[in-house]
Amino acid sequence: xxxxxxxxxxxxxxxxxxxxxxxxxxxxxxxxxxxxxxxxxxxxxxxxxxxxxxxxxxxxxxxxxxxxxxxxxxxxxxxxxxxxxxxxxxxxxxxxxxxxxxxxxxxxxxxxxxxxxxxxxxxxxxxxxxxxxxxxxxxxxxxxxxxxxxxxxxxxxxxxxxxxxxxxxxxxxxxxxxxxxxxxxxxxxxxxxxxxxxxxxxxxxxxxxxxxxxxxxxxxxxxxxxxxxxxxxxxxxxxxxxxxxxxxxxxxxxxxxxxxxxxxxxxxxxxxxxxxxxxxxxxxxxxxxxxxxxxxxxxxxxxxxxxxxxxxxxxxxxxxxxxxxxxxxxxxxxxxxxxxxxxxxxxxxxxxxxxxxxxxxxxxxxxxxxxxxxxxxxxxxxxxxxxxxxxxxxxxxxxxxxxxxxxxxxxxxxxxxxxxxxxxxxxxxxxxxxxxxxxxxxxxxxxxxxxxxxxxxxxxxxxxxxxxxxxxxxxxxxxxxxx
Amino acid sequence: xxxxxxxxxxxxxxxxxxxxxxxxxxxxxxxxxxxxxxxxxxxxxxxxxxxxxxxxxxxxxxxxxxxxxxxxxxxxxxxxxxxxxxxxxxxxxxxxxxxxxxxxxxxxxxxxxxxxxxxxxxxxxxxxxxxxxxxxxxxxxxxxxxxxxxxxxxxxxxxxxxxxxxxxxxxxxxxxxxxxxxxxxxxxxxxxx
Numbered sequence: 001x002x003x004x005x006x007x008x009x010x011x012x013x014x015x016x017x018x019x020x021x022x023x024x025x026x027x028x029x030x031x032x033x034x035x036x037x038x039x040x041x042x043x044x045x046x047x048x049x050x051x052x053x054x055x056x057x058x059x060x061x062x063x064x065x066x067x068x069x070x071x072x073x074x075x076x077x078x079x080x081x082x083x084x085x086x087x088x089x090x091x092x093x094x095x096x097x098x099x100x101x102x103x104x105x106x107x108x109x110x111x112x113x114x115x116x117x118x119x120x121x122x123x124x125x126x127x128x129x130x131x132x133x134x135x136x137x138x139x140x141x142x143x144x145x146x147x148x149x150x151x152x153x154x155x156x157x158x159x160x161x162x163x164x165x166x167x168x169x170x171x172x173x174x175x176x177x178x179x180x181x182x183x184x185x186x187x188x189x190x191x192x193x194x195x196x197x198x199x200x201x202x203x204x205x206x207x208x209x210x211x212x213x214x215x216x217x218x219x220x221x222x223x224x225x226x227x228x229x230x231x232x233x234x235x236x237x238x239x240x241x242x243x244x245x246x247x248x249x250x251x252x253x254x255x256x257x258x259x260x261x262x263x264x265x266x267x268x269x270x271x272x273x274x275x276x277x278x279x280x281x282x283x284x285x286x287x288x289x290x291x292x293x294x295x296x297x298x299x300x301x302x303x304x305x306x307x308x309x310x311x312x313x314x315x316x317x318x319x320x321x322x323x324x325x326x327x328x329x330x331x332x333x334x335x336x337x338x339x340x341x342x343x344x345x346x347x348x349x350x351x352x353x354x355x356x357x358x359x360x361x362x363x364x365x366x367x368x369x370x371x372x373x374x375x376x377x378x379x380x381x382x383x384x385x386x387x388x389x390x391x392x393x394x395x396x397x398x399x400x401x402x403x404x405x406x407x408x409x410x411x412x413x414x415x416x417x418x419x420x421x422x423x424x425x426x427x428x429x430x431x432x433x434x435x436x437x438x439x440x441x442x443x444x445x446x447x448x449x450x451x452x453x454x455x456x457x458x459x460x461x462x463x464x465x466x467x468x469x470x471x472x473x474x475x476x477x478x479x480x481x482x483x
Numbered sequence: 484x485x486x487x488x489x490x491x492x493x494x495x496x497x498x499x500x501x502x503x504x505x506x507x508x509x510x511x512x513x514x515x516x517x518x519x520x521x522x523x524x525x526x527x528x529x530x531x532x533x534x535x536x537x538x539x540x541x542x543x544x545x546x547x548x549x550x551x552x553x554x555x556x557x558x559x560x561x562x563x564x565x566x567x568x569x570x571x572x573x574x575x576x577x578x579x580x581x582x583x584x585x586x587x588x589x590x591x592x593x594x595x596x597x598x599x600x601x602x603x604x605x606x607x608x609x610x611x612x613x614x615x616x617x618x619x620x621x622x623x624x625x626x627x628x629x630x631x632x633x634x635x636x637x638x639x640x641x642x643x644x645x646x647x648x649x650x651x652x653x654x655x656x657x658x659x660x661x662x663x664x665x666x667x668x669x670x671x672x673x674x675x676x
Contacts (some may be wrong), residue, residue, distance in 0.1 A: 011510055020489030053586040093665025094622070094646040095529055127555045134596040139625050151622055151646055151663070153597065352598055353620070390620050420650035421661055460651075480485065 010466050021192055029243060036454035039206060042123065047178050047304045049202065051123030051426055059118040059198065060136040064144050067111060071145070078145045087148045094465055096421040098384045103323030103356055105160075105313050106283065108153050112161015114198050118407070120169045121199040126267040146236040152388050152421070155353045160322035164310035165290045166268045170256060171198035173219035176203075181212060181289065193219040224483060226254040229439070229447060231477025235317055238470060249279035251477070258293070260304050260331050264294035267309075279316075286313040289327070297330075304331045305428040310349070318453040318469050319429055320386065321369035325393060349472035354417045356427050358457070361465055387422030390461040391415060405483065409435040429453075441482040450474055486646055492613045510636075511676060514556040516546035516639065518672020522564045524575070528652075537641040538573075539565040543666050550676065560623065562598060564666055570663050571664075574604045575625075576668065577621045587630065591639070593646065594626040599645035602665065619647040619664070629674055637674035644668075 037043075042050030071079035097104070115136025119129030137157035141149035172192035177185065189209040193200025203209045233247035257270030263268065271290035277283060288311040297303035305328075312323045328345030336342055359366065366385045392414045400408040411433040419425045430453070437447040454470035519544040527535050541564075547595030548558010562577040603620035625643030645666040652662040 032566070049659060056668075057586070058641070093525065093644065093663075093667070095527075095663060096648070096661060125555075127551055127557075127582065128584060128586075131582060131586075131594065131596070134582075138596070139666070151648060154624075155622065158596065377620070418650075420648050424651050424658075424660075 002010075006029040022446040026079075032301060035207075037162060037211065038424065044123065045214070047217055048207070048216045048218075049121055049123045049208070053122070053128075055123065056119045056122040056124055056129075056132055057135070057186060058215050059122065059202075060115045060132055061139070063114045063198070064136060067140070068144050068413075070157065078147050081146055085382065086143045089142045089146075089149050089462040092148050094151040094154070095148045096152055096388060098148075098149065099153075101183075101320055101355065101357065101386050102120060102272055104152060104156055106286070107396045108157040109164050109311065111161025111197075112157035112159075113142070113165035114161075115157075116161045116165030117169055117196055117198040120122055120165065121251075123195075129165070130158075130162045134158045137161065140462070152353060152355070155324060158320075159309070159352060160311050163290060163309055163324075166290060167256075167271060167273055167288050168196045169199060169331075170219060170268060171254070171269075172216065172387060173223075174224070174256075176199075176215065178208070178211065178213045178215055181210065185210070195394060218269075221257045221406070222262070222269070223258045224256060225256075226252070226482045227479045228252050229446070229477040229479040231475055233473055233475040235280070236474075247279050249276055249284065249475070249477075253287075259291055259294075259306070260333055260345075262294055262298065262304075264291060267292045272292070281315045284315050284388050285312070303331070304333070306331070308347070310351075316433075316453055316473070317428075317471055318455045320357040321354065321429060323348050323391075323393075323415070323417075324352040325352045325354070327393070327395070337401055341404070343397075343399040343401065345397045345399075346395065348394045349392065351393055351415070353388060353415065354391050355386050355416070356417055356419075356429070357385060358419070359385060359426070360422045360423060361459060361461060384422065387417070387419035387425065387427070389418045389420040391417035391424075391427075405481065406435075407437050407439075410432070411435075426458040426460070428456040428458070430455075437479055439481075445481065446481040447479050448475065449477075486566060512550040512552050513676060514546065514548045514558055515540075515675040516544070516672045517675075518544050518639070518641075518670055520544055520562075520640065520641075520643075520668040520670025521561050522565055522566075522666055522668040524573075524666050528624070529661040529663065531615045531659065538566050538568065540564060542666075544643075544668075544670060544672060548581070550638065552586045553588055556643060557581070560599075562623070562666070564644075572604075575601055576603075576649060577623065577647065577662070577666070578663075579621050579623050579645075581623060589656055591629040591632050591666060592626075595623070595641075595643075596625075597623045601645070601646070601664075603647055617649050617652060622646045622648075622667040633676075635676055636673045637676070639672050639674050640670075641672065642667075 001348045039050035042053065047103060049207045067082065068079055068131045069073040072373065107196040107304055112133050116129050119132035124132065137154050141154050148314065172195040172466045175192040176189050189200065230250045232248055233248045252275045256268040259270040259272060271288060274285060274287040276285040289308050291306050291308050295305045297305050308327045308329060310325045310327055327347040327349030329345055331343060331345035334342045340458040393413065396412045398410040401405045415429040417427040419427070422466040433449060435447060438446050439445045452470070453473065457467045459465040499502055522542040523537050523539050525535055525537045543563045545561045548556055552554050556579060560579045560581045564575045566573040577599065579594050579597040581601035583593050583595035585593040599621045601619040603617045603619055623643055623645045625641055627639050627641030629637050631637035631640040647664040649662040649664070652659045
């Protein structure tokens with residue numbers, strides 16, 4: 001009877017109802033499925049960080065506490081904050097500070113990048129994270145130190161933090177590959193965490209560092225190119241083309257996205273970065289320029305209008321300079337053959353705040369500091385040998401490209417800085433550069449560059465004194481195409 | 484500026500509000516703020532020995548800009564502070580590019596930051612008489628709460644701090660280095676979207 005009964009079950013029913021064994025295997029396989037994602041509802045895409053504004057604020061504050069504790073451990077008297085110092089700072093308002101040039105022009109922007117990425121790591125947009133950088137910077141200035149709140153720090157931390165933060169965030173996402181697993185994935189995540197610690201911390205905390213997903217589309221550039229190069233540079237003087245031995249340097253040039261084409265409303269979907277180590281200073285040049293808006297103009301989009309944000313740091317024999325600025329630029333692209341192209345671009349912009357080294361008239365060298373500062377460690381008492389102020393800039397650039405890779409670059413930049421704090425002076429800086437790169441074998445190439453630096457300082461003294469300093473620089477280097 | 488003229492500006496804003504709103508399209512991205520404030524001002528010279536006083540006066544604030552998304556507005560801000568001093572009226576006009584962020588869409592809390600220029604006339608009489616005009620780098624940070632944030636017409640209470648960095652100030656008594664003015668303000672404003 002049973003056999004008859006079983007045999008009487010329709011064929012269709014037999015196909016749709018899995019056997020006990022099949023069900024057991026299926027339920028066992030459930031244990032091998034990845035754990036459900038507790039943040040799934042808060043993500044705008046499978047690989048995106050979950051959005052949490054509260055956590056972004058909290059982590060921005062934690063970053064401040066971390067820096068404050070680090071300063072306290074280092075014995076800095078300025079880290080001994082109390083509600084009384086908070087009130088005193090609020091009552092006093094903004095001042096200009098007397099900190100070292102590198103601290104103000106690199107240290108503070110990097111700190112700002114941590115605030116910014118507390119926003120990005122928690123799913124906030126570019127502009128929302130920019131607000132987070134401003135929040136972190138303002139709260140640090142008023143409540144993080146006993147020093148009076150510094151206006152220059154607030155600007156450098158906020159604007160520099162946005163530029164460095166977004167670039168580090170995107171470069172760290174270039175390293176990540178969430179579609180992979182295993183030790184290769186782990187090392188990529190660790191590398192990305194070194195570049196962008198706040199996003200890295202959140203990625204590990206949430207378990208995203210091992211979760212398989214697609215990379216967020218926003219973090220995939222439309223194009224990627226660049227060079228790593230190493231070589232030697234020789235600096236001249238006003239009277240001689242070369243002086244002394246050469247100085248070694250290493251440089252990274254990165255082109256992320258297509259700066260020259262396309263309509264864009266996504267900030268930093270295209271940016272250019274130059275980072276030079278050595279050449280007379282641990283970091284002798286750092287330039288970031290990120291597109292905020294892009295709009296093609298003219299027939300076939302040969303012209304491109306763009307609005308960009310820039311962060312600059314340069315130190316050389318003519319000047320040490322750092323700035324936060326915004327540019328409006330127009331570029332023109334013309335194919336010369338099937339593989340050769342020409343691009344011309346020009347831009348002008350406003351420097352919100354720039355810093356440039358300066359010496360008072362009659363002083364030829366920065367005096368060596370003697371003894372410990374009386375205010376204790378961490379208190380900068382001055383005098384400060386650089387000026388702060390707003391200004392303007394203009395840039396011209398011509399590129400010859402072979403298969404979209406530049407092999408000849410001509411560049412000119414002029415900058416004017418009006419000193420608001422420091423010496424009564426106007427500064428005019430010029431930098432011209434010609435680069436030629438020749439491929440040797442596969443990604444390896446050889447390059448030569450000639451540069452010219454000039455600095456003109458117009459003192460606002462009674463005699464209207466002017467000082468001019470200029471020198472040439474030559475570089476030879478090997479390049480590695482990292483496109 | 485007298486209290487009567489401030490009151491007049493307020494009345495005009497209230498009368499004009501419906502007209503401004505009617506002129507807006509349904510999906511308007513316009514962001515307009517107009518209101519008044521009570522301000523405290525202190526001009527300070529970092530390298531001077533003088534004790535610079537805090538002064539109090541009215542202020543008028545206006546924003547006009549663009550709503551990037553429901554949480555973010557960017558635009559321009561004008562903040563005008565007239566102060567009566569012993570040597571005449573000290574006028575300051577801050578003209579800044581600002582970004583305002585409202586972190587939680589359902590809550591009215593916001594903060595803003597910006598930078599631009601300040602135009603200052605007849606500064607720090609404590610340093611000597613003489614009417615001096617000067618331009619300055621301006622920076623602003625602020626916070627507040629906006630009521631009816633998603634509606635066409637809202638209302639906000641705000642607190643902000645403006646800074647005007649003049650650099651070296653020329654006075655009839657000589658040049659004064661590193662002059663920086665701080666402007667603290669609390670106020671209220673109408674918000675049109």
